[in-house]
Amino acid sequence: MFDDSWEPPAILLAVDLVILTLRDSRLHVLLIERGIEPHRGTLALPGGFLRDANEDIEDAARRELNEEAGLADVHLEPLNVYGEPGRDPRGRVVSVAYLAITPRLPEPVAGTDAVRACWTSVEDALSSDAELAFDHRRIVADGVERARTKLEHxxxxxxxxxxxxxxxxxxxxxxxxxxxxxxxxxxxxxxxxxxxxxxxxxxxxxxxxxxxxxxxxxxxxxxxxxxxxxxxxxxxxxxxxxxx
The missing domain is CATH 1.10.10.10 (Winged helix-like DNA-binding domain superfamily/Winged helix DNA-binding domain)
Structure with a gap:
């Protein structure tokens, strides 16, 4: 039961996208270079916040993918939800991640708050030398493992x-x-x-x-x-x- 003094916590809802394809016989993931803080200049997954309270979550994911990388008509499936406290310095952010594993995707075209968009080999993205924004290394790893499991079954x-x-x-x-x-x-x-x-x-x-x-x-x-x-x-x- 809630008393009259209870107020809901301030939580922001976001989407992140793990887009995988094969290029030159290697598995690649789509990354963007962030043009705004936090983590300005750092590689990250495409994604962002819902536009308003009326926007569907998957619609927001498709919008962000089109705005930040110029990709559309990609089959998306839910991957996971990430909401640990402290994952984003802007506040308590819960992110719904989506996954796509699609052949023959074109070169991405950066837009909105992305300085550039690029295909990056999974080995490079997950290497100890790579710096990804927020907890995106974990999300990429989860997406890659899901893709590997899908090939099994x-x-x-x-x-x-x-x-x-x-x-x-x-x-x-x-x-x-x-x-x-x-x-x-x-x-x-x-x-x-x-x-x-x-x-x-x-x-x-x-x-x-x-x-x-x-x-x-x-x-x-x-x-x-x-x-x-x-x-x-x-x-x-x-x-x-x-x-x-």
Whole structure:
């Protein structure tokens, strides 16, 4: 029960966006350089405060993404809510984070309070040398882990391939998102064991080494069973992308 002297706490509601894509066979995240305080000149996720009490939260996320990076028509899904005290020097700020994992995104165009917008490799964004504003390093890490889990349980990886592709090309998507090197024979076995994941399509294609490779296309199932789980059959990659 509230007495007549109770007043609701002053809490600001914001949105942050983790937008992931593949560029040059590496997983990248969209970052902007902040043009205003706090953390002016520091890289951050695109986002901002709701415009007013009548603005829908997801609408605010789409508006901020368009205003700060010039991107629109991106499929967003809720990621998490971040509201620890002290995460923002302007006051008690609760942020609703959204995630998008989308192929073939264009170069971002900075606007409003963003000085510039850029694609940054996930390795660079999460490195100990990188400085991200607020608690955005944690939010990026959470978004990347969600993306990696989605590749385990869904057919999302095929969206990053062409209409037809080889299993080697599909493996490259998994390696880029998971940040690990996979054993080709084990990967082939897992892909073939996931019912409805991919189906054979068309004639053989000659690869760069001259060997013929069978072509596939995305299958009918979006949920993978059994899932493509990350296991001990992988070798961690070094900082230059090579296996240790």
């Amino acid at each position: 869904t057919a999302l990886a095929t969206a990053f391939c062409g209409e037809t592709f080889t299993i080697s090309e599909l493996q490259q998507v998994y390696e880029a998102v998971w940040g690990i090197q996979l054993d080709p024979r084990n990967f082939y076995r897992k892909v073939q064991g996931a019912r409805g994941f991919i189906v054979a399509d068309g004639p053989l294609r000659r690869t760069a080494n001259g060997r013929p490779a069978r072509l596939f296309r995305a299958g009918p199932d979006q949920v993978l069973y059994p899932p493509m789980v990350r296991t001990a059959h992988v070798a961690p990659q070094g900082p230059n992308g090579s296996a240790n």
